Amino acid sequence: MYNTKLIVVSAVLCLAILAGCARGTLADIQTQNSSLSNERHEQNQPMATEKVDAIANPIAIEPKKTFNDSCHEKEKNDAYRLGAEDRLDILVYGETELSGNYTLDTTGHISMPLIGDVLLGGCNIRQAQEIIKNLYADGYLVDPSISVEVSNFRPFYILGEVKSPGKYDYVAGMNVLKAAAIAGGFTYRANRKVAKVLRYDSYGEPVYHQQILEDEVQPGDVITIPEKLF
The missing domain is CATH 3.30.1950.10 (wza like domain)
Structure with a gap:
């Protein structure tokens, strides 16, 4: 009987010791997690401030010139x-x-x-x-x-009422009619009398022209064949 009581007491003591160790380990883990969280917060805080400063005070970057x-x-x-x-x-x-x-x-x-x-x-x-x-x-x-x-020469572009709009190699001396033929010809909706042409001047500024189909095309032109009015 005495031995049985001794065994029970020993078992209770072991369980108490294990529970204490577990509580200590859990407390340590919580402390470590709290420390890591604080460190991360401290590290992230300056970055957020820097981003706000960068937005509030942007650095002006001059775009690269494209025309001399x-x-x-x-x-x-x-x-x-x-x-x-x-x-x-x-x-x-x-x-x-x-x-x-x-x-x-x-x-x-x-x-x-x-x-x-x-x-x-x-x-x-x-x-x-x-x-x-x-x-x-x-x-x-x-x-x-x-x-x-x-x-x-740089390519030309043709859009609008042609069968295959897109970018094409420039051919010296070509006119709008030739450009449309290269793009597969006109659609049935096309206005076959005039075209709208976007061309850049020597400053790189866009200039819009309205041309007849016999007018010459230049390298880099953006040609739009409009739809005819029924």
């Missing part, structure tokens, strides 16, 4: 002006590693060895040659000779 103002100021004529997606064959005489085929990107720039990015958007061929020559003459080459030719 100096080209327009020097010469106001009807010579073809370079723009995005024009492809150029550029020859630097005596410097084969500098010569090659270059395409104007969407910002009107090309990137050439040594001189880096060159803004040619809005310039004619003669002006482009002069710009490249001056850049290479500035500490790189002695009296460089430069030749620039357009190997592929």
